Amino acid sequence: MKLYNLKDHSEQVSFAQAVQQGLGKGQGLFFPEQLPKFSAQEIEALLKMDFITRSAKILSAFIGNEINDNDMHRLVQNAFQFPAPVKSVEDDIGSLELYHGPTLAFKDFGGRFMAQALVQVAADKKITILTATSGDTGAAVAHAFYHLPNIRVVILYPEGKISPLQEKLFCTLGDNIHTIAIQSDFDACQALVKKAFDDEELKTTIGLNSANSINISRLLAQICYYFEAYAQLTAKQREQLVISVPSGNFGDLTAGLLAKTMGLPIKRFIAATNANDTVPRYLETGKWEPHKTVATLSNAMDVSQPNNWPRIEEIYQREGWVLKSLGHAAVSDEVSVKTVQELDKKGYLSEPHGAIAYRALRDQLQEGEYGLFLGTAHPAKFKEVVEDILGRSISLPSALAERAEMPLLSHYMPDDFTKLRDFLISLTW
Ligand SMILES: *Cc1c(COP(=O)(O)O)cnc(C)c1O
Numbered sequence: 105m106k107l108y109n110l111k112d113h114s115e116q117v118s119f120a121q122a123v124q125q126g127l128g129k130g131q132g133l134f135f136p137e138q139l140p141k142f143s144a145q146e147i148e149a150l151l152k153m154d155f156i157t158r159s160a161k162i163l164s165a166f167i168g169n170e171i172n173d174n175d176m177h178r179l180v181q182n183a184f185q186f187p188a189p190v191k192s193v194e195d196d197i198g199s200l201e202l203y204h205g206p207t208l209a210f211k212d213f214g215g216r217f218m219a220q221a222l223v224q225v226a227a228d229k230k231i232t233i234l235t236a237t238s239g240d241t242g243a244a245v246a247h248a249f250y251h252l253p254n255i256r257v258v259i260l261y262p263e264g265k266i267s268p269l270q271e272k273l274f275c276t277l278g279d280n281i282h283t284i285a286i287q288s289d290f291d292a293c294q295a296l297v298k299k300a301f302d303d304e305e306l307k308t309t310i311g312l313n314s315a316n317s318i319n320i321s322r323l324l325a326q327i328c329y330y331f332e333a334y335a336q337l338t339a340k341q342r343e344q345l346v347i348s349v350p351s352g353n354f355g356d357l358t359a360g361l362l363a364k365t366m367g368l369p370i371k372r373f374i375a376a377t378n379a380n381d382t383v384p385r386y387l388e389t390g391k392w393e394p395h396k397t398v399a400t401l402s403n404a405m406d407v408s409q410p411n412n413w414p415r416i417e418e419i420y421q422r423e424g425w426v427l428k429s430l431g432h433a434a435v436s437d438e439v440s441v442k443t444v445q446e447l448d449k450k451g452y453l454s455e456p457h458g459a460i461a462y463r464a465l466r467d468q469l470q471e472g473e474y475g476l477f478l479g480t481a482h483p484a485k486f487k488e489v490v491e492d493i494l495g496r497s498i499s500l501p502s503a504l505a506e507r508a509e510m511p512l513l514s515h516y517m518p519d520d521f522t523k524l525r526d527f528l529i530s531l532t533w
Pocket residue numbers: 209210211239240241317350351352353354355356357404405457458480481
């Protein structure tokens with residue numbers, strides 16, 4: 105597989121390099137040179153396969169001979185140890201539940217495949233993974249790499265801006281997992297990570313590696329559950345399929361669009377955000393004007409400068425699609441709350457992230473269409489918020505209940521690159 109840097113097309117790398125480097129020069133994102141296409145017949149055959157076999161084929165179509173078929177099957181099997189079921193919510197709407205993994209959010213798919221791929225391509229090299237999280241990436245990455253040899257993980261998150269349970273889920277592990285609460289917001293954490301990657305000396309000294317949604321292996325893994333969703337639909341539902349994606353850094357939507365470029369017949373997508381609405385405003389006005397990030401109930405989507413956006417622009421340009429055709433909506437906290445209640449009355453327990461995608465879909469779905477929205481997190485992952493909204497208690501799955509009792513092992517730091525750099529250098533193997 106060949107990939108190029110979106111900021112400098114002359115920088116070309118293999119899959120192994122892209123997975124290990126994360127970002128290219130000048131903080132550019134890597135993008136596949138070839139976008140593999142399946143014929144209608146090939147899609148038909150893929151849809152009949154089981155999730156693991158099909159996913160290995162999809163990933164091999166991109167990655168090629170850098171990972172042989174047997175290895176790929178094993179990596180995918182290790183990574184995807186949980187289902188992605190479509191649950192019917194209304195006659196014309198279903199929820200693709202991506203939260204049945206160990207940290208109860210869709211990021212388990214990308215995080216676990218990335219961990220597997222990295223161990224595979226890095227052989228015995230020592231690696232430090234540095235990533236910023238607005239909530240869920242951290243937990244997924246931490247659990248995906250926990251106890252893996254020659255790899256340590258450092259996770260930055262905005263202090264007080266993620267849910268207490270989210271924090272417990274990844275800041276209680278210890279061993280090769282280090283967590284740092286930064287006294288600022290998510291964009292500041294992301295900026296610190298980018299600074300570290302621009303620091304060539306630091307990079308080589310500690311074998312720096314990224315693991316957030318910018319890593320191409322995560323995006324490729326996420327393509328697989330769009331196929332898995334499609335495989336579960338009836339012929340009628342497949343005819344005019346609309347998919348609504350609750351978006352923060354826009355990795356999930358990028359993966360969905362890549363599924364479409366491969367030939368999966370998806371009629372259109374809707375990009376649903378919370379009040380951090382840089383993309384919906386951009387699609388309306390043509391002007392890219394990020395505002396200051398605001399805190400919302402759907403905190404994993406509190407991103408005002410989505411870092412995967414250049415990849416989406418690239419897909420539209422390469423495929424000759426019109427960006428204006430991308431559906432979009434920004435949903436306020438007030439409407440998210442009402443929507444969680446509305447879904448509960450229909451007998452479907454949700455949480456603010458998924459509810460935002462449902463709201464946009466319900467409002468924009470047309471006669472004859474079938475809609476899927478992505479359920480990106482388990483309702484219990486946002487227990488306090490959901491209980492507050494519904495006025496009753498909901499139970500915790502056992503993975504969370506056990507973690508909730510453990511002490512936090514985080515370090516605390518101001519938004520100061522020098523301090524972070526010192527910390528990273530001081531870590532020993
Ligand atoms: C990360 C996250 C999102 C946003 O996904 P992106 O790929 O960053 O757009 C949505 N919902 C939940 C629960 C998340 O954790």
